[in-house]
Amino acid sequence: MRIRFTKMQGAGNDFVVLDETRQRLNLTPAQYRQLADRHFGVGADQVLSVRPSPAPGVDFEYVIHNADGGEVEQCGNGARCFARYVADKGLAQGDRIRVQTLSGVIEPRLNPDGRVTVDMGQPVFALEQVPFVAAGLSPHKDGNWLKWHLALGTYAESQIVAVAVLSMGNPHAVQEVADADHAPVAQQGPLIERHSRFPKRVNAGFMEIQDRSHIRLRVWERGAGETLACGTGACAAVVAGIRLGKLDARVDVETRGGKLTIEWAGGDAPVFMTGPAVTVFEGEIELQE
Numbered sequence: 001m002r003i004r005f006t007k008m009q010g011a012g013n014d015f016v017v018l019d020e021t022r023q024r025l026n027l028t029p030a031q032y033r034q035l036a037d038r039h040f041g042v043g044a045d046q047v048l049s050v051r052p053s054p055a056p057g058v059d060f061e062y063v064i065h066n067a068d069g070g071e072v073e074q075c076g077n078g079a080r081c082f083a084r085y086v087a088d089k090g091l092a093q094g095d096r097i098r099v100q101t102l103s104g105v106i107e108p109r110l111n112p113d114g115r116v117t118v119d120m121g122q123p124v125f126a127l128e129q130v131p132f133v134a135a136g137l138s139p140h141k142d143g144n145w146l147k148w149h150l151a152l153g154t155y156a157e158s159q160i161v162a163v164a165v166l167s168m169g170n171p172h173a174v175q176e177v178a179d180a181d182h183a184p185v186a187q188q189g190p191l192i193e194r195h196s197r198f199p200k201r202v203n204a205g206f207m208e209i210q211d212r213s214h215i216r217l218r219v220w221e222r223g224a225g226e227t228l229a230c231g232t233g234a235c236a237a238v239v240a241g242i243r244l245g246k247l248d249a250r251v252d253v254e255t256r257g258g259k260l261t262i263e264w265a266g267g268d269a270p271v272f273m274t275g276p277a278v279t280v281f282e283g284e285i286e287l288q289e
């Protein structure tokens with residue numbers, strides 16, 4: 001099957017974008033993996049599908065597949081690229097759209113400076129909704145929030161990490177590190193991602209708090225490995241830092257791929273994420289059947 005695609009990136013988190021507004025492609029997990037493969041396909045962290053509105057009051061459906069072929073609930077950097085894509089293709093009127101995802105409706109907005117702001121909805125702290133299995137664990141209070149100590153690796157050389165656990169529609173486990181550049185992302189990331197206490201796996205954040213309005217962040221993403229940036233991960237890290245009493249309501253997040261700005265007023269307020277969204281190239285590819 002030969003298909004057209006658009007390659008995009010948001011702070012270095014890169015995507016293959018598929019226009020399914022006129023016709024469903026009905027791709028298989030293996031075909032999503034091929035599209036994301038950096039040697040046998042286009043190469044991307046996620047594949048984003050643009051589909052017609054599923055309901056009145058919503059403009060589009062936004063479907064996200066990780067590089068491993070699995071469908072997931074949310075992708076923040078992808079949401080900005082989604083908004084840029086539908087605007088550039090003339091599929092959307094105006095600068096604000098409402099987009100249905102597996103985890104609810106989000107509202108991206110194109111800014112005059114070319115960046116995109118997305119209302120990412122409210123963070124979710126109920127452990128069973130992350131989901132996180134806390135049975136038998138006692139949380140540790142830090143500020144006015146709780147951290148969970150996870151044992152990683154085999155008993156012989158197990159390490160204990162303290163993570164804040166929350167959902168931005170997708171699951172996140174965020175730990176504080178002294179130096180993000182030298183954090184054990186490749187070593188601990190996969191162990192946290194697949195820890196048995198996360199039944200749907202988890203995105204593992206490594207946050208260096210520089211001051212009350214600046215952090216550096218690296219994320220080992222569920223189903224994709226370390227990415228140059230993770231939008232929902234940036235939201236989760238800032239929310240965790242605010243709940244721990246260590247960050248103010250507006251934080252610049254420095255990722256390896258660029259800067260994101262996250263704003264959260266606390267309580268039931270939604271999280272706002274602002275950052276870049278760039279089209280890299282268009283192309284066609286022959287997919288395996």
Ligand SMILES: N[C@H](CCC[C@H](N)C(=O)O)C(=O)O
Binds near residue numbers: 066075078170221231
């Ligand atoms: N790996 C994530 C999905 C993509 C999230 C990330 N690319 C973002 O910008 O939020 C997950 O499995 O939940």
